[in-house]
Amino acid sequence: xxxxxxxxxxxxxxxxxxxxxxxxxxxxxxxxxxxxxxxxxxxxxxxxxxxxxxxxxxxxxxxxxxxxxxxxxxxxxxxxxxxxxxxxxxxxxxxxxxxxxxxxxxxxxxxxxxxxxxxxxxxxxxxxxxxxxxxxxxxxxxxxxxxxxxxxxxxxxxxxxxxxxxxxxxxxxxxxxxxxxxxxxxxxxxxxxxxxxxxxxxxxxxxxxxxxxxxxxxxxxxxxxxxxxxxxxxxxxxxxxxxxxxxxxxxxxxxxxxxxxxxxxxxxxxxxxxxxxxxxxxxxxx
Amino acid sequence: xxxxxxxxxxxxxxxxxxxxxxxxxxxxxxxxxxxxxxxxxxxxxxxxxxxxxxxxxxxxxxxxxxxxxxxxxxxxxxxxxxxxxxxxxxxxxxxxxxxxxxxxxxxxxxxxxxxxxxxxxxxxxxxxxxxxxxxxxxxxxxxxxxxxxxxxxxxxxxxxxxxxxxxxxxxxxxxxxxxxxxxxxxxxxxxxxxxxxxxxxxxxxxxxxxxxxxxxxxxxxxxxxxxxxxxxxxxxxxxxxxxxxxxxxxxxxxxxxxxxxxxxxxxxxxxxxxxxxxxxxxxxxx
Numbered sequence: 009x010x011x012x013x014x015x016x017x018x019x020x021x022x023x024x025x026x027x028x029x030x031x032x033x034x035x036x037x038x039x040x041x042x043x044x045x046x047x048x049x050x051x052x053x054x055x056x057x058x059x060x061x062x063x064x065x066x067x068x069x070x071x072x073x074x075x076x077x078x079x080x081x082x083x084x085x086x087x088x089x090x091x092x093x094x095x096x097x098x099x100x101x102x103x104x105x106x107x108x109x110x111x112x113x114x115x116x117x118x119x120x121x122x123x124x125x126x127x128x129x130x131x132x133x134x135x136x137x138x139x140x141x142x143x144x145x146x147x148x149x150x151x152x153x154x155x156x157x158x159x160x161x162x163x164x165x166x167x168x169x170x171x172x173x174x175x176x177x178x179x180x181x182x183x184x185x186x187x188x189x190x191x192x193x194x195x196x197x198x199x200x201x202x203x204x205x206x207x208x209x210x211x212x213x214x215x216x217x218x219x220x221x222x223x224x225x226x227x228x229x230x231x232x233x234x235x236x237x238x239x240x241x242x243x244x245x246x247x248x249x250x251x252x253x254x255x256x257x258x259x260x261x262x263x264x265x266x267x268x269x270x271x272x273x274x275x276x277x278x279x280x281x282x283x284x285x286x287x288x289x290x291x292x293x294x
Numbered sequence: 295x296x297x298x299x300x301x302x303x304x305x306x307x308x309x310x311x312x313x314x315x316x317x318x319x320x321x322x323x324x325x326x327x328x329x330x331x332x333x334x335x336x337x338x339x340x341x342x343x344x345x346x347x348x349x350x351x352x353x354x355x356x357x358x359x360x361x362x363x364x365x366x367x368x369x370x371x372x373x374x375x376x377x378x379x380x381x382x383x384x385x386x387x388x389x390x391x392x393x394x395x396x397x398x399x400x401x402x403x404x405x406x407x408x409x410x411x412x413x414x415x416x417x418x419x420x421x422x423x424x425x426x427x428x429x430x431x432x433x434x435x436x437x438x439x440x441x442x443x444x445x446x447x448x449x450x451x452x453x454x455x456x457x458x459x460x461x462x463x464x465x466x467x468x469x470x471x472x473x474x475x476x477x478x479x480x481x482x483x484x485x486x487x488x489x490x491x492x493x494x495x496x497x498x499x500x501x502x503x504x505x506x507x508x509x510x511x512x513x514x515x516x517x518x519x520x521x522x523x524x525x526x527x528x529x530x531x532x533x534x535x536x537x538x539x540x541x542x543x544x545x546x547x548x549x550x551x552x553x554x555x556x557x558x559x560x561x562x563x564x565x566x567x568x569x570x571x572x573x574x575x576x577x578x579x580x
Contacts, residue, residue: 130510150507181503189503192494193512200486201515202570203551207544208478209573217467217475221436222577224416226479229487229518232511233574237567244555244563255552258493262548265489266541269530277530281523284488287495288519291508 009034009169014071016041016064016086018051020133021103022077023141026056028174031143041067042138051138065093073099073166080104081242084113087124094122099163101125105190106246107154108183115158123163126154126183128190129176147175154183184250191250195243196258199251201233202240295320295455300357302327302350302372304337306419307389308363309427312342314460317429327353328424337424351379359385359452366390367528370399373410380408385449387411391476392532393440394469401444409449412440412469414476415462433461440469470536477536481529482544485537487519488526 013029015022018040029035040057041064042048051057061067068074068090076086083102094100100122104110111126118124131149133140151171155164168178181189208226212218244251268276299315301308304326315321326343327350328334337343347353354360354376362372369388380386386408390396397412404410417435419426437457441450454464467475494512498504530537554562 130507185501185503188497188501189507192497192501192504193508193510196493197490197512197515199551199555200490200548202567203544203548204483204486205570205574206547206566207482207540210547211474211478211540211543215471215474215478217471218478219577221416221475222479224479225518226483227574227577229483229515230574230577232515233570235567235571237564237571240567241560241564245558245560248555248558252552252556254493254497255548255555257497258489259548259552261492261496262486262489262541262545265485266538266545269485269534269541270538272531272534274527274531278523278527280492281488281521281526284491284519285521285523288491288513288516291505291513291516 009173010036010073010166012037012039012070012072014039014041014061014068014074015057016067016074016076016090017078018042018048018057018138019077020136020138020140020145021129021131022075023051023056023138024131024143024145025075025077025103025129025174027141027143028146029170030056032173034170034173039067039071047138054138056138056141064090068093068098069095071095071098073101073170076100076102076104079239079242080106080110080246083110084117087114087117091117091119091122094119096121098122099125099160099166101127101167103127103129105194106243107152107186109246111154111156111183115156123160125159125163125167126156127167127171128152128154128186129171131176144175146171149176151176151178152181152186153178154181154186156183187247187250188253191247191254195247195251196254198232198235198240199244199255200258201230205230205233295459296322296359296452298323298325298356298358300325300327300347300354300360301343302353302360302362302376303364304328304334304343304424305363306422306424306426306431307415307417308361309337309342309424310417310429310431311361311363311389311415311460313427313429314432315456316342318459320456320459325353325357333424340424342424342427350375354379354384355381357381357384359387359456362386362388362390365525365528366392366396366532369396370403373400373403377403377405377408380405382407384408385411385446385452387413387453389413389415391480392529393438393472395532397440397442397469401442409446411445411449411453412442413453413457414438414440414472415457417462430461432457435462437462437464438467438472439464440467440472442469473533473536474539477533477540481533481537482540484518484521484526485530485541486544487516491516491519 415437
């Protein structure tokens, strides 16, 4: 399906994409590019890639498809750096978890005759690096593509077909809709968990028993507060607008709840908690 | 260790306490009392209890120890109802997850020559009723006892020894300290999760894709929002003071985070998330 694939950032996501396409025979030759020489050498040793490239320019020169799997903050910088070296007809796609700012920044950087397609595979593990990658990471997981009016239909079909070949269920969403969805179901919950850990730690400074009792349900509930700080810094900054909107929606609910607890409003509280349970249980069965 | 035990509310907690003490031979005779006749008949059929009592008065008349395992809001009502019928020297203890208001309400109700000991076994499953009870529920789980200056030392030793016999690690805490600890590590996280479900549901009214994508990490994170609404109504009301304090501590952190996201303060955000991760990971290894 693709003769030469270049993967920039050959870690968990980039490495798994390469492995998945290789496994189904959708690619002939894979070139890897990575800022970490140890990781890059490992990708070669593991035969995840056929060839490593010393520079972005060299890496993308022969590529029919370029997959950018670097931190979301660096995607447009990478696109700016590779743009002059892309061959005519080349398609560039990414795996960033914020889409509007990324796609808006990347599209104007693309030379005539090349195409950019925004993407976000909904998959991951708590591990990172090429050694953690595996061909089945995307199996039955969703991959969202975010075409715009500027997106070439042939390029979109190619990227869609490749994610399908990698095992994903491909869905299309506009960039702003994507960012609102993930602000709600992922980015806000992370902000809540990060804040909760800080608040409980502050109270533990006055009440030493708190830390001793935080090893139970609290530890499970705040598992996502253990996520990579730099990744979440970048997501918070790059999906700022949709995230601030969710901050405010959440604050409305939380403030209302605080007021009703303070007022001792038993009826309101039972109704609020009952609705929470019903909504959450309906999510669980979808 | 105890001749006759009366368990009021013979569900998951009450039933498991009875089974655990029976299994280690710490009790001779167990009387069960429950507002649900079907559950009570089942307790008898399962031999969790030796005898069912038709009334609180009849149930406690011969008891050396009374264990009250009813919803936290009803504990003092039960104590008021049984007080006139307790035999001299009887010890009454409870399993409620809020302690200051419960203990303050119950202690003055106890007749001279009887004793009340506040308790909170840190154990449970998502099931309820006597059919879900099992003797190992408390094995290696903590049980907090909250003695006051009014607590009889012999009564405290008896209750402590019985929880130890049931497999628990017994710890002592004053009632206010207990309530502050659980406001932080349990009650606040539940309030946060309940609010989060409401906020995401509101945003889903405008962005239909949100529900379709809430089946992943969001579902796991909000699992505790599926807890019993009536139980949480009562906890919110009965631990109001400590809970409101935690609401305010959390709001300080969350508001500061919102401001730094709005300001695009990358350095502050990275520091905040890094601290969250460090704090949460240090909890995990305790």
